[in-house]
Amino acid sequence: MARIGAEERRQDFIEATIKVIAEHGIANATTRRIATAADSPLASLHYVFHTKDELFYAVYESLINMPQQSLQHAPAGATAGESVAEMLRQLVKWFTAHPELATTQFELFFWNLRNNPDMAAKIYAVSIEATQQAxxxxxxxxxxxxxxxxVSRLLINLFDGLLLAWSAHGDRERLESETETACHAVKLLVSSY
Known part of the structure; x- marks a missing residue:
């Protein structure tokens, strides 16, 4: 049996957790279920992540980092406002292409808000910082x-609102229309500075 490196195993657990939360919800995301989804012994999960909170934070961090590549493509010759609006458009596009990730992100955030408000505040701060850097x-x-x-806070608020609404109504055309309205608002705000 081939040995799997710690970083690869860590990523396996993160991906398995995303899948389990998206399929079963956070309340049913037991470490046993996550280890099974990762095709790994439960002891390995507890070796890599000492607590469930540590695992959930790693998942959230991963969810923040995944779409970052899509944020680096500004149209040539675009104004600052157009570039930031395009970032919002690309974020929405990326997450709608990966709906299980959007579901997992919402589940984790609201779970933390109820069970670990300090972690929820930390997650929000990390999101703001990542958005500012992008x-x-x-x-x-x-x-x-x-x-x-x-602008970073507005971008996150618009993004979260758009995805939450889309999760409820499921209408892709409506999401695209609402995204364009939000992009226009972002463009106007950035241009006002």
Whole structure:
């Protein structure tokens, strides 16, 4: 039997957790079920992640990092506002192509909000920071720090709202229309700075 490296095993557990949460909900995401989904012994899961909170945070971190590649493609010659609007458009597109990831992200956040509010605050802060870095990477110093923070928070709020609404109504055309409206609002806000 081939040995699997710790980092590869860690990623297997993260992917299995995403799958289990998306299929069964967080309440039914037992470590035993996650280990089975990862095709690994339960002891290995507990060796890699000492607590369930540690595992859930690693999953959330992974969910923040996954779509980052889609945020680095600004249209050539675009204004800062157009670039940030495109980032929102790409985020929505990426998550709608991976609906299980959106479901898992919402489940984890609301579970943390109820059970571990400090972790929920940390997750939100990490999301803001990742968004600020992505925006800065695309538009450079077009926004000062206060404006960058404001735009990052709005981007996250719009993104979360769009995906939550889409989870409820399931209408792709409506989501695309609402996304374009949100992109227009972001573009106007960034342009106002």
């Amino acid at each position: 925006i800065h990477k695309v538009i450079g110093a077009a926004l000062d720090q206060t404006a960058l923070t404001t």
